[in-house]
Amino acid sequence: MNFSSLDLNLLVALDALLKEANVSRAALRLRLSQPATSHALQRLRDLVGDPLLVRNGARMELTPRALALRAPLAQALDQVRALFVPDDFDAARSDRHFRLMMPDLAVELLMPRLMEKVTLAAPNVTIDVVPWRGPAIFTAEFARTIDLVISIGNAFKGFHRQLLYTDSDALAVRRGHPAGAKLKTRETFLAARHVAVVIRGQNEDLIDTWLRSKGIERRIALVVPGYIEALHVTARTDLIAFVPRRLIAALSRQLSLVTVTPPLDPGLDEQHMFYPTRAQMDPGSIWLRRLMLDTGRELAKRKA
Numbered sequence: 312m313n314f315s316s317l318d319l320n321l322l323v324a325l326d327a328l329l330k331e332a333n334v335s336r337a338a339l340r341l342r343l344s345q346p347a348t349s350h351a352l353q354r355l356r357d358l359v360g361d362p363l364l365v366r367n368g369a370r371m372e373l374t375p376r377a378l379a380l381r382a383p384l385a386q387a388l389d390q391v392r393a394l395f396v397p398d399d400f401d402a403a404r405s406d407r408h409f410r411l412m413m414p415d416l417a418v419e420l421l422m423p424r425l426m427e428k429v430t431l432a433a434p435n436v437t438i439d440v441v442p443w444r445g446p447a448i449f450t451a452e453f454a455r456t457i458d459l460v461i462s463i464g465n466a467f468k469g470f471h472r473q474l475l476y477t478d479s480d481a482l483a484v485r486r487g488h489p490a491g492a493k494l495k496t497r498e499t500f501l502a503a504r505h506v507a508v509v510i511r512g513q514n515e516d517l518i519d520t521w522l523r524s525k526g527i528e529r530r531i532a533l534v535v536p537g538y539i540e541a542l543h544v545t546a547r548t549d550l551i552a553f554v555p556r557r558l559i560a561a562l563s564r565q566l567s568l569v570t571v572t573p574p575l576d577p578g579l580d581e582q583h584m585f586y587p588t589r590a591q592m593d594p595g596s597i598w599l600r601r602l603m604l605d606t607g608r609e610l611a612k613r614k615a
Contacts (some may be wrong), residue, residue: 400594402433413461445512460585470585477605504532
């Protein structure tokens, strides 16, 4: 057989001819004219080197070669069709492992509710959360291991972006702080000692980048790598932290914190979900993204 001249449509035609053992009925199955189907049969005879269908009295019958081809050809076509149909994701039976990258504040705000949903729908699915890293150190090799990224901004190459929720920044202050509500004034804010959060891959706290653009420098007494650490320190000292408002609200009762509106407002932050372009049509990824989007929308409805 000359494979360079093989047309997949010819194999589909052969499958119909072998199943029907009749050119007219095969033409109906293929939704082709009878002459077109006869032409396909002739091409197949030339390719295979066998007549395939021969006349026996008033009817046609398959040759031994055609009979031998019938089952393996049907199986081969089913396999080819499967290449272009995505596998269904059976959450209840899946033991798939997903890997997510996000900062600690996203873990605190999103993961408890997300895991409730995952446990209910897919008890054997596991999720691995890895620490957030900035785009500068987000290598292509590392990106291939990640199923979802939760982050602000839009700088992850090869990933699509969807909005999860919005937030704003505020001051986290321990309950009973001597300055208290006075921190709303610019003078008291600048006199206070601050905890800065510098996440891996960043050179400084993003709040300081924004303040510097306004010609303002705050007094930084401590630098920590995450928002949760900043709040724990703030809860036990007179240091204050400029952090996302929703995170303060989530931990205010547990850590005995209060939220103070700062004298300078950097505006809203948008927290996004990023997923790889390669997984855009993957049923498992689609399932997890829907759960994450639902979780983000539920958070957005709650008052910070």
